[in-house]
Amino acid sequence: NAGVTQTPKFQVLKTGQSMTLQCAQDMNHEYMSWYRQDPGMGLRLIHYSVGAGITDQGEVPNGYNVSRSTTEDFPLRLLSAAPSQTSVYFCASSFDRANTGELFFGEGSRLTVL
Amino acid sequence: AQSVAQPEDQVNVAEGNPLTVKCTYSVSGNPYLFWYVQYPNRGLQFLLKYITGDNLVKGSYGFEAEFNKSQTSFHLKKPSALVSDSALYFCAVSTARQLTFGSGTQLTVLP
Numbered sequence: 001n002a003g004v005t006q007t008p009k010f011q012v013l014k015t016g017q018s019m020t021l022q023c024a025q026d027m028n029h030e031y032m033s034w035y036r037q038d039p040g041m042g043l044r045l046i047h048y049s050v051g052a053g054i055t056d057q058g059e060v061p062n063g064y065n066v067s068r069s070t071t072e073d074f075p076l077r078l079l080s081a082a083p084s085q086t087s088v089y090f091c092a093s094s095f096d097r098a099n100t101g102e103l104f105f106g107e108g109s110r111l112t113v114l
Numbered sequence: 115a116q117s118v119a120q121p122e123d124q125v126n127v128a129e130g131n132p133l134t135v136k137c138t139y140s141v142s143g144n145p146y147l148f149w150y151v152q153y154p155n156r157g158l159q160f161l162l163k164y165i166t167g168d169n170l171v172k173g174s175y176g177f178e179a180e181f182n183k184s185q186t187s188f189h190l191k192k193p194s195a196l197v198s199d200s201a202l203y204f205c206a207v208s209t210a211r212q213l214t215f216g217s218g219t220q221l222t223v224l225p
Contacts, residue, residue, distance in 0.1 A: 107155075
């Protein structure tokens with residue numbers, strides 16, 4: 001099993017450009033989520049999904065879109081990148097839809113917006 | 115709203131000494147509490163969780179955590195620290211499908 005796979009690992013964008021961070025898991029987990037990690041602020045939840053076709057907003061959803069067409073994939077879209085979105089992004093999944101179980105994290109995607 | 119506080123940005127301890135990383139939480143209802151560890155340039159890894167039952171929870175790599183409801187705390191402990199324990203540690207609380215993390219504590223174990 002590969003676990004949670006994120007691509008790309010590094011990306012540099014110019015302000016206003018769009019891009020998609022990919023996340024795939026091969027553990028048949030129902031729950032998937034996206035976090036951003038910024039120094040001194042820990043991890044903040046952007047969006048999450050409790051199953052295919054179901055998504056919801058987290059703590060910091062503005063500027064980001066998600067979709068969940070399959071159980072395996074949960075892409076994160078930046079429609080118009082801003083310097084404030086410079087961060088490290090983590091995708092995480094759990095077998096437990098209520099999110100009371102262990103979260104499995106990807107290796108992270110480091111995004112720089114100029 | 116739920117929240118987690120890790121009052122120490124940095125904890126230094128000598129190898130072989132006991133270590134404690136502090137965490138306090140604020141949540142309505144019964145909390146689900148977690149500790150995760152992050153090594154440089156890696157994703158977070160699960161260490162342990164408290165759902166219900168015994169207040170002392172044992173986890174991976176010899177770590178344990180003590181749940182104290184009256185003090186709303188969930189401190190991470192290890193009886194004898196290793197240099198390889200040096201990493202960034204996060205406390206988290208889960209309710210209503212959202213996991214809220216603290217700001218993290220950098221643990222450095224000195225040889």
